Amino acid sequence: MTGPENRLDALRDELTRAGVDALWVSDPANVRALSGFTSPADGKVLVTRQGATLYTDARYTVQVEQESPLPAFIARPPATYDHAAPGLEGLRVGFEADSLTVAGLEDLQAAWPGVTLVPLRGVVQGLRAVKSPEEIRQIRAAQALADRVFGEVRPLIRAGVTEQDVAYEIESRLLRAGAESAFGIIVASGPRGALPHGHASGRVIEDGDLVTVDMGARLDGYHSDMTRTVAVGNPSEELRRIYRAVREAEGAAVAAVKPGVRAADLDAVARGILTAHGLGEAFAHSLGHGVGLEVHERPGLRSTSEDVLEPGMIVTIEPGAYVPGLGGVRIEDLLLVTEDGHEVLSRSPIEEL
Numbered sequence: 001m002t003g004p005e006n007r008l009d010a011l012r013d014e015l016t017r018a019g020v021d022a023l024w025v026s027d028p029a030n031v032r033a034l035s036g037f038t039s040p041a042d043g044k045v046l047v048t049r050q051g052a053t054l055y056t057d058a059r060y061t062v063q064v065e066q067e068s069p070l071p072a073f074i075a076r077p078p079a080t081y082d083h084a085a086p087g088l089e090g091l092r093v094g095f096e097a098d099s100l101t102v103a104g105l106e107d108l109q110a111a112w113p114g115v116t117l118v119p120l121r122g123v124v125q126g127l128r129a130v131k132s133p134e135e136i137r138q139i140r141a142a143q144a145l146a147d148r149v150f151g152e153v154r155p156l157i158r159a160g161v162t163e164q165d166v167a168y169e170i171e172s173r174l175l176r177a178g179a180e181s182a183f184g185i186i187v188a189s190g191p192r193g194a195l196p197h198g199h200a201s202g203r204v205i206e207d208g209d210l211v212t213v214d215m216g217a218r219l220d221g222y223h224s225d226m227t228r229t230v231a232v233g234n235p236s237e238e239l240r241r242i243y244r245a246v247r248e249a250e251g252a253a254v255a256a257v258k259p260g261v262r263a264a265d266l267d268a269v270a271r272g273i274l275t276a277h278g279l280g281e282a283f284a285h286s287l288g289h290g291v292g293l294e295v296h297e298r299p300g301l302r303s304t305s306e307d308v309l310e311p312g313m314i315v316t317i318e319p320g321a322y323v324p325g326l327g328g329v330r331i332e333d334l335l336l337v338t339e340d341g342h343e344v345l346s347r348s349p350i351e352e353l
């Protein structure tokens with residue numbers, strides 16, 4: 001199983017395939033994945049054939065010694081670029097076109113006139129899709145915390161409380177446990193359930209509402225992600241019908257998760273079921289995504305994806321149906337792809353309606 005310990009070797013193979021001699025890594029999650037440095041927004045990594053160097057500034061002198069096995073050079077640009085320049089003269093150096101700013105590229109061009117800069121996309125992201133045993137342990141711990149918090153907060157979701165009350169209860173418990181929220185917590189009740197990314201508002205939850213809660217913990221830099229839609233009082237028969245359809249789609253897609261399955265085919269499993277229930281148009285997003293140092297990472301579980309599942313990937317399965325003016329439903333589990341199938345990491349009960 002690929003992990004950070006041998007990611008640098010795997011990365012060098014990728015660089016050979018891409019026809020470059022080195023890579024300037026600027027994407028924070030990639031910097032962290034290659035170096036272990038936990039303040040990666042303030043770092044860069046230069047990977048060459050011979051080695052790899054972590055660049056950051058003097059605020060982190062002690063921290064990098066504690067966290068990173070890579071040799072570090074402590075400076076700020078332009079001294080950073082000047083340090084790297086002699087070893088790069090005449091080489092083809094890749095940069096991360098999906099994260100380096102235009103200004104960042106201009107700075108590199110000015111600092112390294114003898115270097116051919118080559119735009120590359122998603123090279124390190126591809127290597128991050130398969131998690132190491134340690135990363136799996138971290139994400140498992142983040143999800144276990146999220147499950148505990150959801151279990152504590154579920155009884156508080158009732159008529160008369162606001163969506164923000166629910167989000168506050170979740171976020172404060174995550175913080176008290178030494179984590180933080182993985183993203184802006186989604187609490188979408190009643191008609192707001194039709195908003196797939198309906199962040200908690202001041203709406204007061206009413207009897208008969210479905211309430212979609214999409215939450216995750218960020219623990220030591222690793223994320224979890226899970227959604228449950230719960231009923232308050234007695235929802236209408238139409239809402240129950242939608243709920244059951246989404247639940248069927250989710251269960252079928254979860255059951256199909258195993259190594260070798262094409263991500264696009266998984267998406268089609270859920271989409272086919274929702275379409276059969278007349279809800280194809282209402283499923284307004286992709287089936288799921290990888291989770292790790294970022295909430296959304298490879299593999300992408302969508303109709304246009306070319307990704308194929310491998311053991312060690314951690315993915316969400318999250319079909320939903322959103323009906324403007326009425327409401328919506330999403331059910332999301334977090335899964336580890338194993339050698340012979342999958343393990344569902346999210347343990348919060350999925351309610352019957």
Ligand SMILES: CSCC[C@H](N)C(=O)N1CCC[C@H]1C(=O)N[C@@H](C)C(=O)O
Nearest residue numbers: 183196197214225285286288289295296
């Ligand atoms: C802002 S993080 C949202 C986390 C959530 N679990 C999630 O990933 N969602 C919510 C509904 C759709 C899905 C999403 O954003 N999917 C992306 C990858 C897409 O483009 O479909």
